[in-house]
Amino acid sequence: MNRLILLSIIMLMPLCLAQDISVEKLLAYNKWSSQHQRVYLNEHEKLFRQMVFFENLQKVKEHNSNPNNTYSIGLNLFSDMTKQEFAEKILMKQDLVDHYMKSISQKETHNDVNIETQLNSKNLTLATSIDWRTQGAVTSVKYQGNCGSCWSFAGAALMESFNFIQNKVLVDFSEQQLVDCVISANGYQSEGCNGGFSFETLDYASKVGITTLDNYPYVEVQKKCNMTGTNNGFKPKQWIQVPSTSNDLKHALNFSPVSVYVNAYNWVSYQSGIYNGSDQSNIVFNHEVLAVGYDEQGNWIVKNSWGPFWGEHGYMRLAPNNTCGILNHIYQVTA
Ligand SMILES: *[C@@H]1O[C@H](CO)[C@@H](O)[C@H](O)[C@H]1NC(C)=O
Numbered sequence: 477m478n479r480l481i482l483l484s485i486i487m488l489m490p491l492c493l494a495q496d497i498s499v500e501k502l503l504a505y506n507k508w509s510s511q512h513q514r515v516y517l518n519e520h521e522k523l524f525r526q527m528v529f530f531e532n533l534q535k536v537k538e539h540n541s542n543p544n545n546t547y548s549i550g551l552n553l554f555s556d557m558t559k560q561e562f563a564e565k566i567l568m569k570q571d572l573v574d575h576y577m578k579s580i581s582q583k584e585t586h587n588d589v590n591i592e593t594q595l596n597s598k599n600l601t602l603a604t605s606i607d608w609r610t611q612g613a614v615t616s617v618k619y620q621g622n623c624g625s626c627w628s629f630a631g632a633a634l635m636e637s638f639n640f641i642q643n644k645v646l647v648d649f650s651e652q653q654l655v656d657c658v659i660s661a662n663g664y665q666s667e668g669c670n671g672g673f674s675f676e677t678l679d680y681a682s683k684v685g686i687t688t689l690d691n692y693p694y695v696e697v698q699k700k701c702n703m704t705g706t707n708n709g710f711k712p713k714q715w716i717q718v719p720s721t722s723n724d725l726k727h728a729l730n731f732s733p734v735s736v737y738v739n740a741y742n743w744v745s746y747q748s749g750i751y752n753g754s755d756q757s758n759i760v761f762n763h764e765v766l767a768v769g770y771d772e773q774g775n776w777i778v779k780n781s782w783g784p785f786w787g788e789h790g791y792m793r794l795a796p797n798n799t800c801g802i803l804n805h806i807y808q809v810t811a
């Protein structure tokens with residue numbers, strides 16, 4: 477008799493524990509899903525999303541309880557997605573980027589300037605830190621949605637900041653125009669929501685101009701190119717690829733924000749702090765963002781296009797040197 481009671485208590489204990497945890501998790505899920513206004517196809521999908529959410533919640537707890545980590549992760553708009561889904565829906569198709577990057581070498585640079593000479597001839601003393609946001613040179617953080625169009629956001633952001641530095645006006649430019657018009661029919665390799673190249677957006681805008689966000693709003697899918705009125709827009713005249721060293725990136729950032737290609741596979745739940753979580757032995761490129769500065773410790777400050785509720789109000793700090801491949805493909809508008 478006694479043995480039986482003991483046995484059932486022992487057998488029930490893990491069940492109680494499991495239930496406690498799942499109540500706690502369920503509350504967390506309900507809170508998160510009401511914040512994020514999730515609508516699912518059916519009960520099956522809802523159950524699947526809950527499971528994915530629970531796993532992501534667990535990862536957040538484990539990561540944040542390790543005091544060795546220099547950055548924290550958290551729940552955000554992606555918390556019911558698997559990493560595979562996140563890569564497919566939000567990041568660029570990696571093979572598209574890798575393939576084209578390898579095939580072009582230096583041809584994306586414009587007007588054939590000697591980059592090193594151009595940067596070094598300024599004989600600039602590097603600022604110990606720089607942040608273009610404090611100078612009003614960076615527009616608000618945007619949201620690319622379920623579309624691998626980061627390259628159009630990086631391209632528009634490059635031109636927005638250069639336009640500010642040159643003409644002293646800060647205007648939001650149209651990413652949708654770039655997604656719709658920087659296409660193979662116009663001689664480009666960019667592919668809308670699959671991915672693309674900010675330097676192609678510069679080439680395109682130099683010819684026909686980039687119009688404002690107000691004139692040509694963002695809709696998260698690729699549409700037919702609409703050229704009505706774009707010719708009055710901003711036209712960059714010259715741009716360069718910046719050499720792949722920390723010193724050159726710092727140099728470039730002393731003149732203006734620049735666009736950078738990165739491996740963002742592990743960025744999904746980044747919340748704050750100095751990020752160093754990428755696999756440095758396997759640098760691949762699936763995302764493009766705007767670098768807006770660096771701090772006194774040499775951490776890079778980048779503006780992302782996943783909305784203001786991701787990361788540090790839409791921004792991220794990356795550890796010094798080539799974290800996530802930030803030094804490999806850097807572009808800057810120079811005139
Ligand atoms: C933190 O780092 C120290 C030193 O490298 C290591 O001994 C310790 O196990 C780490 N702690 C955790 C929780 O990983």
Ligand SMILES: *[C@@H]1O[C@H](CO)[C@@H](O)[C@H](O)[C@H]1NC(C)=O
Pocket residue numbers: 599
């Ligand atoms: C660059 O700056 C350094 C220190 O300010 C100065 O000594 C040097 O002459 C400058 N070089 C050129 C080419 O202007």
Ligand SMILES: *[C@@H]1O[C@H](CO)[C@@H](O)[C@H](O)[C@H]1NC(C)=O
Pocket residue numbers: 691692702703704705
């Ligand atoms: C094209 O852009 C113009 C100017 O913004 C707008 O008036 C027009 O409705 C657009 N056409 C289409 C098909 O979206």
Ligand SMILES: *[C@@H]1O[C@H](CO)[C@@H](O)[C@H](O)[C@H]1NC(C)=O
Pocket residue numbers: 544545546752753754
């Ligand atoms: C990130 O930095 C922390 C603290 O210095 C270190 O423990 C960790 O191994 C680093 N992670 C990577 C992937 O380099």
Ligand SMILES: *[C@@H]1O[C@H](CO)[C@@H](O)[C@H](O)[C@H]1NC(C)=O
Pocket residue numbers: 773774796797
């Ligand atoms: C990374 O950058 C820091 C300072 O910015 C430097 O001291 C360190 O040597 C660099 N590490 C590597 C591996 O290049």
